[in-house]
Amino acid sequence: MKNKIIALLTLLWLSVVCCFAQSNTIKDDFKPSTLNQPGQEFPQVNSQGYVKFKIFAPKADSVKVSLGLGGRGGTILSKAADGFWYGTTEGPMDEGFHYYHLTVDGGIFNDPGALNYYGSVRWESGIEIPAHDQDFYALKNVPHGKVERILFPSKSKNTSLPAFVYTPPGYSQNQSVRYPVLYLQHGWGEDETAWANQGKANLIMDNLIAEGKTKPFIIVMTYGMTNQVKWGKIRDFSIEPFQTTLLDELIPYVDTNFRTINKSSGRAMAGLSMGGMETRTISINKPDVFEYYGLFSGGVFAPEELKNKDKVKLVFMSSGSKEYPDRVKTAAAKLNEAGIKSVAYVSENTAHEFLTWRRSLREFAPLLFNN
């Protein structure tokens, strides 16, 4: 009996130790990030979301990475005899996409191993922590739409401006079909490349369409001129230059050059972060252009702000669970009480980052153009 008790206690002890050890162990299953430059082995990500860096700078005195645990100042790398600097984040990162950069002897540079993405008003290194639900934005063997880069004439800016246009699979074959359009804006520090590059908007749409979960529609992504103010001064941002370009120049160009449904019931506008602020401001200034609105981590609407509320078919507001989930839920409830159809969405275990916005697009798209 005593032996049995000892055996049991030993087993219990072992399992406690084992669990404890496991919870503190960084698993050795690191793989190159899917956003590395071709052939680059580092940075690497493990199944828990830790990131391992390897940077060549044999004569440097200090190399840091801005990626790490939020607020704790990133990851300090250590120099090895081979001239490389090595280091691993102190903890796991949130699932999804993150921007980062290196600080090498006080200067800010990108990681030569990683691809670059436009954020923070510069091209920064990007990394992808595989998400448990990454299948919805994966490149799959389904029919693919196209992403076109257009140059549209802008009288107000006296030049041609770029935009990206997603046309769904079948667009070029179905010559008699007209499609509704979502105008989809990036956030502060980003530009017209964000939604197709780090947002994977085209793959999200291809997959939703293949599963029959959304109507096919066109997405137009242009530069929101959001970077003409500094981050802390966003209240000083003037919407007019962008509003003129969007409403008076881009929309007429798109309606002429693509087979669109050229009326407000065939138009939606959405944006992430400051792009949500733009969506909200334009909906207030010009209530007759769009009938569907999406604010992804981009604030909320109050019922009295919607001047044209009988015409508004949907207000979608989202937030990462680490942002302000209760605020979007409360705001949606108030809109619904006021007779305006509204949906709140909360992305679990994410903050103000692209996985929140990829998921927001996945949730928003099926709700569009159904009326």
Add this chain to the structure above:
Amino acid sequence: MKNKIIALLTLLWLSVVCCFAQSNTIKDDFKPSTLNQPGQEFPQVNSQGYVKFKIFAPKADSVKVSLGLGGRGGTILSKAADGFWYGTTEGPMDEGFHYYHLTVDGGIFNDPGALNYYGSVRWESGIEIPAHDQDFYALKNVPHGKVERILFPSKSKNTSLPAFVYTPPGYSQNQSVRYPVLYLQHGWGEDETAWANQGKANLIMDNLIAEGKTKPFIIVMTYGMTNQVKWGKIRDFSIEPFQTTLLDELIPYVDTNFRTINKSSGRAMAGLSMGGMETRTISINKPDVFEYYGLFSGGVFAPEELKNKDKVKLVFMSSGSKEYPDRVKTAAAKLNEAGIKSVAYVSENTAHEFLTWRRSLREFAPLLFNN
């Protein structure tokens, strides 16, 4: 008289000194490179083609730039009290586009001021030295075609592969018109982004079409799998994987999804550097697919290599004047003697670099699809 002679001699001496000083003076008319990231003041280029750099790395011991006079090892920067490193190239650079990178304390990084372009199997910093003839690839107030990013299914690679497709202005309006197609390849170390980004192929075409100098046609740019061998081992490159993807997968996809002239008289193939080598090899392996060929700094054809010579409508071969201009001229003469229409083009004052290839496209396009 003596005074007159002294005055004359003084004048002569002054003008010699003046000329000498002028020829050694770097003009102080530096402007930010047109390829800088938004809002970045450096690198800067002056009207003579000198480049000035400014890099922040306050605790670094050495900062070098790979750009400088060919073969002399680039430009070594000097540290100032403000924590920035400054320096100017020893001499003027060739007009046009150049790749470069920094070496900071022994590590290779990109210039945070410049945009990145894919070359040397990595995203590198790019700079543009304004060319005297830059008007032909400038963004002008003319109708613009579109550059679309497609994902085409590849059975042989078991995935979807990207390509960029330029469709000329009017393509989406003129629904009954079918267009010929140029398949246009990048060089070693580059990928499918090269021709539209650093090559400015779309702007070159928009401008040629606006001036009535070329027929409108489609351009397809895909990855030539050229980076599966190292630079020194290019002789070991196997064409088959790319040839299969191009001929059996991409061309059928393009012919299904775009309004093409789906026969050899409606197809051209060209490439720069290793892309020229691919063009040449595929023309030898599969002589029935294309009728127009372009080798831009990409070697030459011998008459006996063209198996299907009665069908070949044009062989275009080009070279920078600093490469092998005589070789392309001699090769073209031999082809013409053998009854194969051939054109040689030499780009003045350029080497193995993108201005040579932008000009080659400008010269090649008007010769296509006229028979």
